[in-house]
Amino acid sequence: MAKPKRRYVCQACGSVSNRWQGQCPDCAEWNTMAEEAAETVFSAKHDLSGGGRRIDFVALDSPVPLPVRRKTGLAEFDRALGGGLVPGSAVLMGGDPGIGKSTLLLQTAASIARAGGNVVYISGEEAAGQVRLRAERLGMSDASIKLASATSVRDILTTLGAMDAADLLVIDSIQTMHSDQIEGAPGTVSQVRGCALELIRFAKASGTALVLVGHVTKDGNIAGPRVLEHMVDVVMSFEGERSHQYRVLRALKNRFGAVDEIGVFAMEGHGLAEVSNPSSLFLSGRDEPLAGSAVFPALEGTRPVLVEIQALIVRLQSGATPRRAVVGWDSGRLAMLLAVLEARCGLSFSTAEVYLNVAGGYRLTDPAADLAVAAALVSALSDRALPARSVWFGEVSLAGQIRPVAHAGIRLKEAAKLGFEKASGPPEGSDKVGSGKAGSGKGMDYREMSGLLNLVDRIVGSQ
Known part of the structure; x- marks a missing residue:
């Protein structure tokens, strides 16, 4: 009998190797190669063109009613x-430990149960008594949630198959689930992939909305094979710093809606509270204009959020190498912006330490933040405050020009709603002001800027 082949699978990226290695050759992670049973090799003589069950096709305009979101x-x-949970959909939610994933899903389960829905909550990390204790602390003990602590997928599916179809099934977490049909410990690539496949198959067949909680790696990515994100319909990331009050729920993939939509929550004593106006959360304490502070109207999906960008410039007396510290923004983009300000505007930052911070622990990826960051840097360098109740947005090119950005009207409308009176941005944004159309910043004093030289002249020559 032929000796069975051994294979080693990386627990971080799923890479397969015939021999053990200390470092994965694909993702460069150390000590992640674990031995697993080799896959069964089928002979090429097997013909799959017959013997199966014929499938039924449905036209796009079929009169069959579409699923209704819950x-x-x-x-x-x-x-x-x-817009809500789609029946039969699979949602994967990841986030750092202690960020509030279980709390959010427990509140969601209680809300659906109180509305008359059939909710099942399976915890593989906590005992049922521990979940009940948290529910009592959050004031949700009266919700009729079917709660259990289990890790065997066979036991879970057998139990659910004997019950009425659930409206919501929460699995916390997928890394703790185990199938007796697959070799390997819970959390390995094969176990996570196999257990998720069986649970998703059950959700599609029964019309149950499935939510899987996923652990994350030290880099913030969802642990387990990357194929897990392709198997589900929605991938969500629950972000935020535990030292800050706010939490951001971000959709990274959504087959039923827009990508990059966010939901904002605030962690309070009774659980997660919704923040309907996130701009007020990130702009608190702005009574007096200060040097080095600029307001930027960011855009998350279709939602505008006003955030404060703070800059500090410290001149060095000795020949020490100046520091560049950034919190909440890309450090490489800051270096590029400093180079443009020196080359195109004649400002000197080479002998000064530069500190940049996005207030409230918010993380910016919008390229339209370039002008607001530049305004904060010039304001800090000249020690002159920017005009009160003003916002800044626009992308800066390497030539020092201000380039147009998407959805200028939505940004201006949000700023006007919160009482801001002045805005500075690219020339293409001027047609969004005073037009009276929906989505415009009607009544705002909009100032066009074609280049960073206009920005420097406006700030330095304002006083």
Whole structure:
């Protein structure tokens, strides 16, 4: 009898090797190669063209009624989902430990159960008594949730098959699930992939909305094979710093709605509270204009969020190498912007330490933040405050020009709604002001900027 072949699978990326290695050759992670049973090799003589069950086709205009979304009871969660949970869908939610994933899903389960829905909550990490203790602390003990602590997928599917179809099934977490048909410990690539496949198959057949909680790696990516994100319909990331109050629920993939939509929550004593106006959360304490502070109207999906960008410039007396510290923005983009300000505007930052911070722990990826960052840097360098109740947005090119950005009207409308009176941005944004159309910043004093030289002249020559 032929000796069975051994294979080693990376627990971080799923790469397969015939021999053990200390470092994965694909993802460069150390000590992640684990031995697993080799896959069964089928002979090429097997013909799959017959013997199966014929499938039925459905036309796009078929009169069969479409599934109706179910509201979760949390408007911010529904917004990130694209309008609510779709029956038969699979949602994967990842986030750092202690960020509030279980709390959010427990609140969602309680809200749906109170509305008359059939909710099943399976915890593989906590005992049922521990979940009940958290529910009592959050004031949700009266919700009729079917709660259990289990890790065997066979036991879970057998139990669910004997019950009425659930409206919501929460699995916390997929890395703790185990199938007796697959070799390997819970959390390995084969176990996570196999267990998720069986649970998703059950959700599609029964019309149950399935939510899987996923662990994350030290880099913030969802642990397990990357194929897991392709198997589900929605991938969500629950982000935020535990030292800050706010939490952001971000949709990274959504087959039923827009991508990059966010829901904003605030962690309070009774659980997660919805933040309907996130701009007020990130702009608190702005009574007096200060040097080095600029307001930027960011855009997350279709939602505008006003955030404060703070800059500090410290001149060095000795020949020490100056530091560049960034929190909440790309450090490489800051270096590029400093180079443009020196080369195109004649400003000197080479002998000064530069510190940049996005207030409230918010993380910016919008390229339209270039002008606001530049305004904060010039304001800090000249020690002159920017005009009160003003916003800044626009992308900066290497030539020092201000380039247009998407959805200028939505940004201006949000700024006007919060009482801001002045805005500075690219020339193409001027047609969004005073037009009276929906989505415009009607009544705002909009100032066009074609280049960074206009920005420097406006700030330095303002006083």
